[in-house]
Amino acid sequence: MNIQVASASTGPKWFQLYLQTDDGVNRELLSRAKAAGYKAIVLTVDSTATGNREADARNKFVFPLPFGNLVSKGTGGDIHALNASFARKIDAKSVEFVIRESGLPVIVKGISHPDDALLAISAGASAIQISNHGGRQLDGSPATFTVLPAIAKAIDRKVPIIFDSGIRRGQDVFKALASGADVVGLGRPVYYGLALGGWKGVLSVLELINKELSMVMQLAGAQTVEDIKGSMLI
Structure with a gap:
C-alpha cells in the first residue's frame, strides 16, 4: 500500500504511524515507508484505544477485513477489535524509537497539552500536531483551538x-494561524469533497478555503501569512 500511494503523486508524502504492540511490526512499517520514499513520519499518540464512536454504531459501519497494517486483523469488522493492536503506552521512548528506526523527521500528532508538547520536543520531535482526532477519540476533550494558545506559548x-x-x-484557518499555528490541516471537508466529486471535489474544497482565507486577510489587513501571525484576535 505504501508503494501504491507513493506512486500516485510526485509531491512529498508523510506516513502516519499508529504504534503497534509488536515492535517488529513497527520496524517493518517504518522500513516500508522509508523505502517507498516517504519524507516524514507522523506518530499518532492519541489512539491507544478506539473511541466510543456512536455514529458508527448507529450507521452499522464496519471495516473491510483484514484491517491491513495492524497486528490484529480484526473480527467482523468491529473497530474495537483494533484495540488488540494499538500500543497501550506511548511516551518519550516511543518517539525516540520511531526517530531511531526511521531516520526521518517525526511529527507527534494528537497533542492537546503544553506538557506533552514539550515532552515530545525533548524526545526529538521535529514538529508537533495539535489534534483531538476530529473529536472522535474522547468525547468532551477540549477543542484544539482552546488549547492552541497555551501550547504555542510553551513551545515558543x-x-x-x-x-x-x-x-x-x-x-x-486565519484564527488558527493568528493563535500560534504554523500549518493548518484539513480532514473532514476534504473527505466530503472526495465523496461528492472525487479529486475534483477535493480541489474545489481547497480552492474555496483559499478564497475565503484571502477574503478574511483583506478585511483584516493582513497581506501575508506572517502578517496573520501578528494579528490579535478579540
Whole structure:
C-alpha cells in the first residue's frame, strides 16, 4: 500500500504511524515507508484505544477485513477489535524509537497539552500536531483551538506547530494561524469533497478555503501569512 500511494503523486508524502504492540511490526512499517520514499513520519499518540464512536454504531459501519497494517486483523469488522493492536503506552521512548528506526523527521500528532508538547520536543520531535482526532477519540476533550494558545506559548517556536480538528472555513484557518499555528490541516471537508466529486471535489474544497482565507486577510489587513501571525484576535 505504501508503494501504491507513493506512486500516485510526485509531491512529498508523510506516513502516519499508529504504534503497534509488536515492535517488529513497527520496524517493518517504518522500513516500508522509508523505502517507498516517504519524507516524514507522523506518530499518532492519541489512539491507544478506539473511541466510543456512536455514529458508527448507529450507521452499522464496519471495516473491510483484514484491517491491513495492524497486528490484529480484526473480527467482523468491529473497530474495537483494533484495540488488540494499538500500543497501550506511548511516551518519550516511543518517539525516540520511531526517530531511531526511521531516520526521518517525526511529527507527534494528537497533542492537546503544553506538557506533552514539550515532552515530545525533548524526545526529538521535529514538529508537533495539535489534534483531538476530529473529536472522535474522547468525547468532551477540549477543542484544539482552546488549547492552541497555551501550547504555542510553551513551545515558543522551538518547532513548527501543525493544527487540525474543526477547520471548516477560511476564517478558521486565519484564527488558527493568528493563535500560534504554523500549518493548518484539513480532514473532514476534504473527505466530503472526495465523496461528492472525487479529486475534483477535493480541489474545489481547497480552492474555496483559499478564497475565503484571502477574503478574511483583506478585511483584516493582513497581506501575508506572517502578517496573520501578528494579528490579535478579540
